Amino acid sequence: MVINNIVSKEKVWELLSEIPDPDIPVLSIVELGLVRDVEVISESNVIVTLTPSYSGCPAMGVFKDDIITALNSSGFCEVEIKISLSPAWTTDWMSDVAKEKMRAHGIAPPEKEPESELRFARQKQVTCPHCGKQETKLVSRFGSTPCKALWYCDTCEQPFEYFKCF
Amino acid sequence: MKTKDALYNFCLRLADNNLVLGQRMAEWCSRGPILEEDLALTNISLDLFGQAETLYEYAVLLKEANITADDLAFLRNERQFYNSLIVEQPNGDFAFTIVRQFLYSTFARLMCEALMNSNDESLSGYATKALKEVKYHFRHSSEWIIRFGNGTEESKNRAQFALNELWRFTDDLFVMNDIDHELISVGISFSLDDIFGQWNFAVQEVLREANLFTPERFNVIKGGSNGIHTEHLGHMLSEMQYLQRVHPGAKW
Ligand SMILES: [Zn+2]
Numbered sequence: 244m245v246i247n248n249i250v251s252k253e254k255v256w257e258l259l260s261e262i263p264d265p266d267i268p269v270l271s272i273v274e275l276g277l278v279r280d281v282e283v284i285s286e287s288n289v290i291v292t293l294t295p296s297y298s299g300c301p302a303m304g305v306f307k308d309d310i311i312t313a314l315n316s317s318g319f320c321e322v323e324i325k326i327s328l329s330p331a332w333t334t335d336w337m338s339d340v341a342k343e344k345m346r347a348h349g350i351a352p353p354e355k356e357p358e359s360e361l362r363f364a365r366q367k368q369v370t371c372p373h374c375g376k377q378e379t380k381l382v383s384r385f386g387s388t389p390c391k392a393l394w395y396c397d398t399c400e401q402p403f404e405y406f407k408c409f
Numbered sequence: 410m411k412t413k414d415a416l417y418n419f420c421l422r423l424a425d426n427n428l429v430l431g432q433r434m435a436e437w438c439s440r441g442p443i444l445e446e447d448l449a450l451t452n453i454s455l456d457l458f459g460q461a462e463t464l465y466e467y468a469v470l471l472k473e474a475n476i477t478a479d480d481l482a483f484l485r486n487e488r489q490f491y492n493s494l495i496v497e498q499p500n501g502d503f504a505f506t507i508v509r510q511f512l513y514s515t516f517a518r519l520m521c522e523a524l525m526n527s528n529d530e531s532l533s534g535y536a537t538k539a540l541k542e543v544k545y546h547f548r549h550s551s552e553w554i555i556r557f558g559n560g561t562e563e564s565k566n567r568a569q570f571a572l573n574e575l576w577r578f579t580d581d582l583f584v585m586n587d588i589d590h591e592l593i594s595v596g597i598s599f600s601l602d603d604i605f606g607q608w609n610f611a612v613q614e615v616l617r618e619a620n621l622f623t624p625e626r627f628n629v630i631k632g633g634s635n636g637i638h639t640e641h642l643g644h645m646l647s648e649m650q651y652l653q654r655v656h657p658g659a660k661w
Contacts, residue, residue: 298542299459328463329534331541362552383445384549385452393445409541 276336558619
């Protein structure tokens with residue numbers, strides 16, 4: 244039984260790794276660090292613990308349903324989803340591989356920023372995901388989703404999104 | 410008062426602040442002065458709705474009754490809302506909205522910092538998460554206050570007008586009742602007197618940099634945390650709750 248559960252646990256992680264983030268479909272919810280824990284109770288019963296990126300992230304509702312659907316169709320009929328708020332999600336949980344995929348998708352991955360309390364602080368230049376140059380400027384600290392800011396590249400004269408360091 | 414009832418009520422107070430201010434910010438959707446600000450105001454709104462949801466969900470858990478977070482948001486009347494008076498004040502112009510955000514975010518930031526030390530794990534978890542977002546709101550609104558004050562005569566006047574109008578609602582943020590006393594005694598919450606000084610200091614610091622004056626305390630009104638509101642909340646709720654009132658139980 245114990246061995247079975249370990250096998251199942253790996254299987255669940257594998258299934259979860261195939262669920263894309265609705266906003267950045269090239270990345271899975273596991274790569275973004277949104278899945279904190281998997282607990283297999285029995286062959287058919289599993290608890291998945293998630294941590295939200297932003298409190299009001301609308302994508303959360305979408306992939307909660309995706310998780311239930313994916314696990315249900317693999318024989319886990321009882322799926323419980325728990326939300327864990329502490330420790331709070333941070334972009335540090337994103338792997339380098341994930342960041343590279345993000346860049347290839349046209350979104351600049353998070354880079355270390357000055358403390359968010361400093362007013363008018365100039366953050367270091369974000370590298371343009373299209374041309375790799377650093378002559379870029381912040382257009383708006385808020386973007387199309389809570390996790391992104393709007394930037395503009397002066398070299399290739401293209402707007403791009405930047406995944407905020409959080 | 411039992412601790413659990415006090416905690417339930419306290420969660421509603423925190424959640425109502427977020428929900429009501431979130432709704433006000435959402436009213437800006439498609440009406441922002443520039444595209445970037447339209448996005449900023451509605452993003453802040455989204456953060457606030459998310460924070461409200463987290464707290465309502467926790468309140469539902471504490472209540473152990475057959476209610477949902479949606480019931481709490483859409484089926485209570487204004488006398489059952491415990492938000493502070495400042496967040497329910499109508500948007501006014503952009504300066505008014507930003508000044509309201511600034512005064513409130515300064516408070517919310519200190520509140521989160523203090524609640525991170527709560528011995529209630531759910532509340533401290535909430536505070537840790539929310540603080541990251543609130544810092545963004547605080548910074549965004551502070552920067553605008555400084556731009557307004559050092560911008561044109563017009564921007565300065567509008568910011569000063571907003572400040573004068575909203576100042577009388579700020580004492581209300583720090584009102585404590587039986588709920589606070591119960592929660593303080595068990596280490597879940599803390600005395601709001603403790604953060605008043607820091608709030609004042611943080612606000613003055615930005616106002617100084619903006620060359621704006623601290624208004625006189627005049628015509629101060631309080632009562633939000635006891636369910637006593639200004640006339641604006643009822644109107645706001647009648648719009649926000651319309652769908653659930655007309656089509657009870659409607660779902661997406
Ligand atoms: Zn470029």
